[in-house]
Amino acid sequence: MDAYVTGATIRKLREAKKLTQAQLAEKLDVSDKAISKWETGKGLPDITLIEPLAAALGVSLMELLSGDKISNHNRAANMMRTVFYVCPVCGNVIPAAGQAAISCCGIPLPQLEPEEMSGEHMVPIESVEDEQFITLDHPMSKTHFISFIAWISGDRVELVKLYPEGNAQCRLHMRGHGYLYLYCNRHGLMRKRL
Numbered sequence: 001m002d003a004y005v006t007g008a009t010i011r012k013l014r015e016a017k018k019l020t021q022a023q024l025a026e027k028l029d030v031s032d033k034a035i036s037k038w039e040t041g042k043g044l045p046d047i048t049l050i051e052p053l054a055a056a057l058g059v060s061l062m063e064l065l066s067g068d069k070i071s072n073h074n075r076a077a078n079m080m081r082t083v084f085y086v087c088p089v090c091g092n093v094i095p096a097a098g099q100a101a102i103s104c105c106g107i108p109l110p111q112l113e114p115e116e117m118s119g120e121h122m123v124p125i126e127s128v129e130d131e132q133f134i135t136l137d138h139p140m141s142k143t144h145f146i147s148f149i150a151w152i153s154g155d156r157v158e159l160v161k162l163y164p165e166g167n168a169q170c171r172l173h174m175r176g177h178g179y180l181y182l183y184c185n186r187h188g189l190m191r192k193r194l
């Protein structure tokens with residue numbers, strides 16, 4: 001974790017919760033001076049207070065530590081809103097049905113913003129019976145490779161993991177409308193609406 005907790009986050013969450021420093025202090029059994037110190041960066045809450053602080057502010061521990069307030073409304077509603085998180089250290093791939101506070105290898109992961117597919121990342125699709133074959137003309141070296149290809153429609157995520165020195169190809173079962181995603185370790189997340 002690059003930040004333990006910042007004063008700005010505590011203040012922002014406290015104000016969103018419409019609590020005064022005194023009210024928050026009372027919930028945590030600390031002085032209002034202590035809250036003021038945390039918020040102005042002149043002190044940090046003791047580690048034993050971090051869970052009660054998250055509870056008092058009405059957020060998860062990860063939200064408090066990452067400083068992101070997350071509000072997902074009915075996150076199961078549509079898989080098309082799937083977002084991806086990729087760990088730059090170990091390559092872990094985490095699809096989520098909505099925004100989340102995710103960390104891996106000790107770092108908070110940002111939600112990836114996809115770009116429109118183009119160039120060598122353009123995906124040719126060949127349909128054979130009920131399957132789609134995808135073969136990309138893209139390097140698959142240890143330093144530049146496609147890490148995954150995924151098909152996202154209203155009710156499913158089909159994700160195929162690819163590996164360096166393997167083939168840049170996969171089979172999918174694409175039905176109806178959706179997004180075809182790919183992730184290149186150098187060029188990032190790309191997608192195409194189909």
Ligand SMILES: [Fe+2]
Nearest residue numbers: 144184186187
């Ligand atoms: Fe690439």
